[in-house]
Amino acid sequence: MQYVYPAIFYNAIEGGYCVEFPDVDGAATQGETLYEAMEMAEDALAGILVCYEDYKAGRSKLPMNNRIVAPTPIENIKAEPDEYSTGAFVTLIKVDTDKYRKLLESMQAEAAAV
Numbered sequence: 001m002q003y004v005y006p007a008i009f010y011n012a013i014e015g016g017y018c019v020e021f022p023d024v025d026g027a028a029t030q031g032e033t034l035y036e037a038m039e040m041a042e043d044a045l046a047g048i049l050v051c052y053e054d055y056k057a058g059r060s061k062l063p064m065n066n067r068i069v070a071p072t073p074i075e076n077i078k079a080e081p082d083e084y085s086t087g088a089f090v091t092l093i094k095v096d097t098d099k100y101r102k103l104l105e106s107m108q109a110e111a112a113a114v
Contacts, residue, residue, distance in 0.1 A: 001049075006023070006073075007020065012030070019031070024048055042094075050097050050100055074092060
């Protein structure tokens with residue numbers, strides 16, 4: 001399944017970026033550079049959405065009280081720095097949970113072969 005969600009990127013006072021997804025409980029990450037933060041944001045979003053999908057489909061017994069909701073339009077998300085940041089901006093992050101599952105499966109198979 002493909003998803004696109006808005007993410008808020010905060011320029012951390014001590015350097016790097018913190019990222020949160022207002023519509024996806026449990027999805028947050030960080031990175032030392034903007035590029036790394038973008039990659040980590042994709043991974044965090046895909047990972048939590050896979051967990052939500054698995055719980056909804058009965059493939060996981062982990063208690064996931066959250067559900068996948070429609071993304072808030074990006075123009076309705078306000079990005080303001082907090083006490084830990086010097087600036088903030090909003091951008092969209094796109095993930096494909098089917099591709100993410102295949103990546104996880106190949107990583108598990110590789111680890112099992114070692």
